[in-house]
Amino acid sequence: MTHRRMMILCAGAFLAAGAVVASAKDWPEWCGQASRNRAAECDQKLPDSVDCGELNDAGEVVLPSTKNVRWVTRIGRRTTGSPVISRGKVFIGTTSADGKDACFLCLDEKTGSLLGSFICPMPSSRDKLESWSVSSSPTIEDDRMYFVSPYQEAMCVDLKVLLGERGAHAKENDPASAKAEKAAIQQLSLKSIVWRYDLCEKLKAYYHHTASSSVLVHGDYVYVCTGNGRSWVPGRIPYNPLSPSLVAFHKMTGQLVARDDEQIGEQVYRGQYTSPSLGMVNGKAQILFATGNGLCQAFEPVDPAVPVAPDRWKTTSLRGPIVYFIDVKEKDTGGLSASEYARSINLLSTLPKPALPLEFRFSLGAPATTPIDAIPTARVPDVPVLKKIWSFDCIPAEYKKLPFYPRQSKGDGRGHPCDIIGTPVFHNNRVYIAIGGDPNHGGRECKGSIVCIDATQTGDVTGKARVWSYEAMNQSISTVAVADGLVFAVDNAYTVHCLDADSGHCYWTHSIRQNATCFGSPLVADGKLYIDRSILSAGRKLEVRDGIKSSQHTEYSSHSVANGVVYAVIGNRLWAIGNKPDQKPQR
Numbered sequence: 001m002t003h004r005r006m007m008i009l010c011a012g013a014f015l016a017a018g019a020v021v022a023s024a025k026d027w028p029e030w031c032g033q034a035s036r037n038r039a040a041e042c043d044q045k046l047p048d049s050v051d052c053g054e055l056n057d058a059g060e061v062v063l064p065s066t067k068n069v070r071w072v073t074r075i076g077r078r079t080t081g082s083p084v085i086s087r088g089k090v091f092i093g094t095t096s097a098d099g100k101d102a103c104f105l106c107l108d109e110k111t112g113s114l115l116g117s118f119i120c121p122m123p124s125s126r127d128k129l130e131s132w133s134v135s136s137s138p139t140i141e142d143d144r145m146y147f148v149s150p151y152q153e154a155m156c157v158d159l160k161v162l163l164g165e166r167g168a169h170a171k172e173n174d175p176a177s178a179k180a181e182k183a184a185i186q187q188l189s190l191k192s193i194v195w196r197y198d199l200c201e202k203l204k205a206y207y208h209h210t211a212s213s214s215v216l217v218h219g220d221y222v223y224v225c226t227g228n229g230r231s232w233v234p235g236r237i238p239y240n241p242l243s244p245s246l247v248a249f250h251k252m253t254g255q256l257v258a259r260d261d262e263q264i265g266e267q268v269y270r271g272q273y274t275s276p277s278l279g280m281v282n283g284k285a286q287i288l289f290a291t292g293n294g295l296c297q298a299f300e301p302v303d304p305a306v307p308v309a310p311d312r313w314k315t316t317s318l319r320g321p322i323v324y325f326i327d328v329k330e331k332d333t334g335g336l337s338a339s340e341y342a343r344s345i346n347l348l349s350t351l352p353k354p355a356l357p358l359e360f361r362f363s364l365g366a367p368a369t370t371p372i373d374a375i376p377t378a379r380v381p382d383v384p385v386l387k388k389i390w391s392f393d394c395i396p397a398e399y400k401k402l403p404f405y406p407r408q409s410k411g412d413g414r415g416h417p418c419d420i421i422g423t424p425v426f427h428n429n430r431v432y433i434a435i436g437g438d439p440n441h442g443g444r445e446c447k448g449s450i451v452c453i454d455a456t457q458t459g460d461v462t463g464k465a466r467v468w469s470y471e472a473m474n475q476s477i478s479t480v481a482v483a484d485g486l487v488f489a490v491d492n493a494y495t496v497h498c499l500d501a502d503s504g505h506c507y508w509t510h511s512i513r514q515n516a517t518c519f520g521s522p523l524v525a526d527g528k529l530y531i532d533r534s535i536l537s538a539g540r541k542l543e544v545r546d547g548i549k550s551s552q553h554t555e556y557s558s559h560s561v562a563n564g565v566v567y568a569v570i571g572n573r574l575w576a577i578g579n580k581p582d583q584k585p586q587r
Contacts, residue, residue, distance in 0.1 A: 048535045081133065153199065211227045216276040220252070228244070240265060269293075322356050390458050451469045496511075533553060
C-alpha cells in the first residue's frame with residue numbers, strides 16, 4: 001500500500017484550498033449525531049441527479065464527464081464502514097489496495113486529497129479470527145478519533161500526531177519502496193495511539209465475523225459494544241456467555257470504568273453488531289443499546305462520582321436460564337414452539353438434570369452451547385455496573401415460535417429474525433428500531449419488524465411502552481431515519497418503507513434493487529432520501545428522482561452528508577456528490 005496508489009484520481013480544480021474551521025453541519029460520527037437519527041438538516045440544495053461519468057484507458061474517472069460530482073477517490077478493496085466528516089477532513093475505514101491491511105484514510109473535505117492514513121495493528125492472538133476492513137465508523141471529537149478495530153480493540157488515536165500539527169499531507173520525499181512506506185505508516189500509526197483496550201484478550205469477548213459497532217462518546221466516557229457472541233467455530237473460537245456486552249471507558253485514559261451485567265451472551269443467537277446511542281429523555285441522558293437477543297435497553301450514563309479501582313476482577317455466575325438449542329435438521333416441528341416441541345418428544349427425560357432453568361430454541365447444527373448440568377462462572381471486571389432504566393423485547397411473540405436455522409434460507413425457520421443489528425434511533429422521547437439478524441443466517445425474505453418505543457417509562461416495558469409496531473416488511477439490519485413526522489426504513493430486500501412516526505401507518509413502499517441484500521441505511525437530507533444509487537422524495541408521496549448513474553453499487557457502507565455534500569461509497573471509490581459551483585442549484 002503506497003501513498004501514491006491511494007492518492008486522488010481526480011479533483012476539481014475549481015475548489016480552493018485553505019484552512020477549514022469546525023462546522024456545526026459536520027458529520028463527525030456514525031449517523032452524524034449521538035441520537036443516531038440518519039436525518040440531517042441541510043440549508044444547501046442537494047442534487048437528485050448524479051452521473052459517475054466515464055473511465056479512461058487507465059481505469060480512472062474522467063471528472064469532466066461526471067455530473068454533480070465534486071471529487072472522487074479510489075479507496076480499498078473492501079469498505080464496510082461509512083464516512084465521517086469533521087473540521088475539513090473526511091475519514092473512511094477501508095482496506096489497503098491488496099486487501100491485507102485494515103486502515104483509515106483521511107482526506108481533505110474540499111479536494112479529496114489524501115492527508116494521511118492509519119493502519120490498524122493486528123494483535124498476534126487474532127490469527128484464528130476472520131479479518132475484515134474497519135467496519136466501525138469512527139467518532140471524531142476535537143483531535144481524537146475513537147473506534148473499534150476489526151480485531152476487537154477499542155482505540156483512541158491522536159490526529160495531531162497522525163496527521164501532523166497542520167494536518168499536512170504525505171511528505172514530498174516518500175520512501176522509495178512500497179515496503180518501506182508501509183512500515184513508516186505502521187510506525188506512525190502506532191505512535192498516534194493514545195490508548196487501546198483489547199476486548200478479546202481482557203474481557204474474553206469474542207465476536208462473530210467482525211467488530212462492526214461504532215462507539216458513542218458522551219461526556220468524559222466512550223461507550224462500546226464488545227461484540228461478544230456465540231462461537232461460530234465451536235472448539236476453536238472461545239464462547240464466553242458471561243462477558244459483558246456494553247462497556248464504558250474514560251475517553252482520556254482508556255480506563256475501563258463501567259460494564260453491563262445483563263449476561264446477554266447466553267441469550268444471543270450468534271453475534272452482536274449494534275452501536276450504542278444517546279437519548280435525552282425529559283432532559284436526562286439515556287444510553288440506548290440493542291442486543292443480540294432482540295432486546296432494546298436503556299442505561300443510566302456513568303456516574304463520575306463513583307470511584308473505580310483499576311484492573312480489579314471478580315468471579316460471577318450465570319443467573320439463568322441456560323439456552324438449549326434443539327437440532328431439528330430433517331425433523332418436522334409441526335408448527336410447535338421450541339419448548340412445546342421439547343415436551344412433545346419428551347426431551348427432558350434424555351438430558352442430564354439441569355442446574356438452572358432451560359430455554360429451548362431451534363437450530364440447524366447447534367452452535368456453541370452452555371453445559372446444562374453445571375452453573376458457568378467467569379472472571380469479569382470489578383467495576384460499577386451500568387444501571388438499567390428500561391428494557392423492551394423487540395421480537396414479536398409469534399415470531400419466536402418459528403425455528404431458526406443458521407445459514408439456511410429454506411424451511412420453516414426462514415421467517416425468524418434472530419437479533420438486532422441496526423442502531424436504536426432516539427427522537428422526541430421515542431426510540432425507533434428495526435429488527436433482523438445477519439443475512440448469512442437467514443435471508444432477505446425473512447420476516448422483520450419496526451417498533452416505536454416510549455422511552456419515558458421504566459422497568460420491563462415490553463407490555464406497556466409499545467407506541468406502535470409495523471410488521472409488513474422483511475428483516476432489516478439498517479438504522480432508520482426520522483424526519484418531518486416520518487420514519488424511513490430499508491429492509492434486507494432493498495424495499496424502502498415510509499411510515500408515520502406517530503402511528504406507524506405506511507404511506508408507501510418502493511423496491512429499489514432486485515436479487516440483492518441491503519447492508520446500508522437510508523440518509524435523509526434536503527427533502528430527499530439517499531440509499532445505494534437511488535434518490536427518492538422524503539415525503540408522504542413517493543417521488544422517484546433520477547438517482548445516481550453508475551455501473552456499480554454500494555455494498556456495505558451508508559451515505560453521509562456534510563456542508564452541502566453527500567459522501568457515498570460506490571464500488572471501490574468514495575464520491576463527493578454536490579451541486580457544482582458553476583451549476584445552478586436544482587429545485
